[in-house]
Amino acid sequence: MLSSMxxxxxxxxxxxxxxxxxxxxDQQQPQQQRTVLSAKQSRLSPVVQASNCNSxxxxxxxxxxxxxxxxxxxxxxxxxxxRTDTGRNDYYTVLTPEDLWDSMQRVIDxxxxxxHLPRQYIRLLLRAFRWDKDRLLDSYYEADPDEFLAKYHIPxxxxxxxxxxxxxxxxxxxxxxxxxxxxxxxxxxxxxxxSDCWTAYLEEKMASNGQFDAFQCPAHRCPxxxxxxxxxxHLINGRLRSQYRRSILQTYVSxxxxxxxxxxxxxxxAVSLTDDTGGxxxxxxxxxxxxxCFACGNDWHEPIGCxxxxxxxQKNEGESMNTQWFLVHTKPCPKCHATIEKxxxxxxxxxxxxxxxxxxxxxxxxxWQPHGNQWYNCNRFDKDRADKLKQAQAVSRDYLxxxxxxxxFT
Numbered sequence: 001m002l003s004s005m006x007x008x009x010x011x012x013x014x015x016x017x018x019x020x021x022x023x024x025x026d027q028q029q030p031q032q033q034r035t036v037l038s039a040k041q042s043r044l045s046p047v048v049q050a051s052n053c054n055s056x057x058x059x060x061x062x063x064x065x066x067x068x069x070x071x072x073x074x075x076x077x078x079x080x081x082x083r084t085d086t087g088r089n090d091y092y093t094v095l096t097p098e099d100l101w102d103s104m105q106r107v108i109d110x111x112x113x114x115x116h117l118p119r120q121y122i123r124l125l126l127r128a129f130r131w132d133k134d135r136l137l138d139s140y141y142e143a144d145p146d147e148f149l150a151k152y153h154i155p156x157x158x159x160x161x162x163x164x165x166x167x168x169x170x171x172x173x174x175x176x177x178x179x180x181x182x183x184x185x186x187x188x189x190x191x192x193x194x195s196d197c198w199t200a201y202l203e204e205k206m207a208s209n210g211q212f213d214a215f216q217c218p219a220h221r222c223p224x225x226x227x228x229x230x231x232x233x234h235l236i237n238g239r240l241r242s243q244y245r246r247s248i249l250q251t252y253v254s255x256x257x258x259x260x261x262x263x264x265x266x267x268x269x270a271v272s273l274t275d276d277t278g279g280x281x282x283x284x285x286x287x288x289x290x291x292x293c294f295a296c297g298n299d300w301h302e303p304i305g306c307x308x309x310x311x312x313x314q315k316n317e318g319e320s321m322n323t324q325w326f327l328v329h330t331k332p333c334p335k336c337h338a339t340i341e342k343x344x345x346x347x348x349x350x351x352x353x354x355x356x357x358x359x360x361x362x363x364x365x366x367x368w369q370p371h372g373n374q375w376y377n378c379n380r381f382d383k384d385r386a387d388k389l390k391q392a393q394a395v396s397r398d399y400l401x402x403x404x405x406x407x408x409f410t
Contacts, residue, residue: 091275092294094287095259097249097268104252107133115140120227121154123248124214128152130355131255153216153223155188176201176218185233187217189224198234206240213247213354247354254355263297264290281306333358334365347371347378 095103104123111133112122129136140148149156171180174194184192193201201218215231217224235241246268253259258273264286271284273294283300285291292299296306298313330341333351335358342349347362348371359368363378371378 091282092271092273092284094262095270095272097246100249100253100259100270101245103272104249107131111136117154118227120229121225123228124154124225125152127214127251131252153225155224185230187222187224187226187230189217189219189222191217191219191222191224193218195234198230199236202231202235203237203240206235206237206243209352212244213251251355260284260294260297262286262288262290263292264288331362331365334360 108119108122108126111126112119114137115122115125117125125136125140126133129139143151146156171182172184172192173180174184174197175191176193176197179194181194184194185198186192197218202215205212205215215226216222217226231244232241235244249268250261253261253270258276259270260273261270262268267286267288267290269286269288271286271294273280273282273284281293281295283291283302284294293301293306296310298306298309301309304312326339330339332338333340333353333356336351336353336356338351338353338356340349340351342362348368349360349362351358351360360366361368361371361378
């Protein structure tokens with residue numbers, strides 16, 4: 001049946017009845033493809049273990065085809081404007097990691113001049129607002145400053161200055177190893193630890209995940225954020241320090257509309273679009289020689305749009321057994337659509353995508369905050385929503401069986 005399918009951009013013909021109208025089989029085919037493809041998730045690549053409260057989850061990392069959509073890609077669906085490739089490259093520039101770091105620092109400096117807060121906390125606030133500086137400034141001045149900082153676990157400047165001026169004994173006790181040390185440091189929350197414990201804590205976090213761009217206080221259930229100065233001071237391993245900086249840049253690039261990371265192998269550069277008047281779906285070429293679509297990161301695909309290409313690549317991925325397993329055992333993150341497996345614990349889930357971190361309920365897939373302490377029982381049952389979800393899952397399973405029957409990739 002693959003030979004009878006029209007490829008993207010091709011001229012596949014459709015059967016028509018005696019009245020010149022598309023046949024019933026052709027009329028049903030688009031709906032069949034849409035439903036099946038919604039169930040067909042990403043290929044299984046290295047799995048990252050994640051846990052929250054008593055729950056354990058598997059966030060299945062996605063191939064470049066299914067990475068979290070860049071803000072630019074969210075604007076481009078079927079029929080969206082595609083910039084014609086004229087061979088000119090005067091509408092974008094290629095940025096090295098050093099250029100990206102300088103660009104990020106300029107955004108931090110700009111926000112710091114307005115908020116009058118220490119720079120080491122500005123990046124943490126921008127990260128919480130997905131690097132939307134305007135939204136951060138609006139939210140800060142619309143709320144009480146003290147309540148705003150407390151909400152995002154940023155120590156108040158007066159409190160931090162008071163702790164710094166407070167005299168300490170010549171030898172304090174570290175709260176982790178209980179050893180006395182003349183120099184302890186903390187995240188401004190009152191918990192203080194020795195340099196060796198800080199280093200061990202940061203290195204363990206980086207080694208276990210590798211995608212951390214922010215760290216919480218090591219104290220039990222303390223939500224205070226460790227600022228960048230503190231991390232730079234104690235993360236002495238050169239490889240892990242570079243990995244930490246790359247994670248920060250990845251979050252910055254993935255949340256900036258006019259930036260797109262190069263998908264080339266072992267390439268850390270990114271493309272900055274300087275002129276978007278012709279559309280964001282355009283061909284760009286990195287210094288490493290990789291040419292790709294700015295909006296979705298795939299190879300250039302004119303004349304079809306990013307969404308059609310994504311559907312086509314999903315449809316032609318192999319591993320039908322993985323597809324069936326994904327459908328039964330996983331759910332997509334309600335925010336970034338990363339594929340997640342829950343293998344135990346409570347219903348409080350936290351997406352481990354470094355640029356998402358969305359907290360939701362595994363049962364109703366809604367935001368977790370309204371659930372309170374109902375860790376094992378969802379208190380927000382919506383019958384209509386549940387019925388629609390079950391119906392959609394049943395239809396998806398039926399179409400999957402049909403799909404696997406006709407398209408055998410083994």
